[in-house]
Amino acid sequence: MPNPVDSERTYAPLPLLPAKNISRGKFDISYVDVGKVGNPIVVLCHGLASSGQQFSDDASFFVKHGFRVILPDLRGHGRSNVPDQIVETDFSIKKMADDLIAVLDDADAAQVHYVGNSLGGILALSLLPEHAERFISCTTFGTSFALMTPSFNAETIPKIFEFIGPEWADHLIAKGTSKKRATQELVHELLDCYDLNVVSYVAKNVGNYDFSDYARNFKKPIMMLRGGQDNLVNAALLTTLNEVQKNPNFILIEIPNGGHCANLDATSEVRIALLGFFKTNDI
Secondary structure, three states, X not given: OOOOOOOOOOOOOOOOOOOEEEEEOOEEEEEEEEOOOOOOEEEEEOOOOOOHHHHXXXXXXXXXXXXXXXXXXXXOOOOOOOOXXXXXXXXXXXXXXXXXXXXXXXXXXXXXXXXXXXXXXXXXXXXXXXXXXHEEEEEEEOOOOEEEOOOOOOOHHHHHHHHHXXXXXXXXXXXXXXXXXXXXXXXXXXXXXXXXXXXXXXXXXXXXXXXXXXXXXXXXXXXEEEEOOOHHHHHHHOOOHXXXXXXXXXXXXXXXXXXXXXXXXXXXXXXXXXXXXXXXXXX
C-alpha cells in the first residue's frame, strides 16, 4: 500500500525547543519553559497523540509579546517517557491533571493563563474547582465541556491501527483534524511520536466526563475558541454550551476557519484572540 503522504512538504516543520524533566513515579514528564522569569505565564497544552511541539511557534510569538510560556508534554506523549509496563489507570484524568500541577510547581508558576487544546482542555476543566487559584484565565479549543461515548475495549485501537497500517491511520487522523493540506502534514508529523497503548488508555479514560458545571461556576475569565470546522466537538457542545454561557465570566470566540487544532490552521485568528484575552485579564 503506498504512503498516503507525498514526499514533498508544503509546510515548515515545527521547532523542537529545549525541555526540562520532572519525575512522577514511573513517569518522567517533559516540559518547555521559555521567556523571561517574572513575565506573565502562558501554558499551552496539547491534545491526545500530540505534544507540546504543536505550540512551539506560538510560544515564540507570545514570548515576543512579553510572556513566559510553558509547553508540557502530557504523560506518555512527546518527550515524556512511556514506561515498559503501563496500565489503563495510569492515564486517568486526575493523574494527568496532577502532572500539570506538578509541572507548574516545578516551574514556580503560581498563576497562569492556561490554554488547552482537546485533551489539554479537558484536563484544565477538571482542575477548575480545586485549583482555581492557579488560573489567571482559562481557554479551551477543540474541547467539549462534556462527553458521553459508548464504552469500548481499549485494546481494540491498536488492533485497528495494525490492520490499516500506521501511515494510513495517521493520515486519516490528520485529514479529520483540518481541511488544509499544510495543517494535515503538520499533524501527521506530530503523530509520529505517539504510543498506541497510551492513546488507547487515555481514550478510555476520557470517553465519559461532564465538567460543564465546573466551567459554568468558574469565577475567573474563561474563554472558548470554537473552530467552525471542528465538526465532532461542535456536535458534542450542543448539549452543554448554552449552560456554560450562563457564566458571566465566559466568552465564546468563533474561529470560522479553525479545525480541531485551530492554532495550526487559523493561527493568526487564534493568536489575536488569545493575546487580547490575556492583555484584558492580566493581574
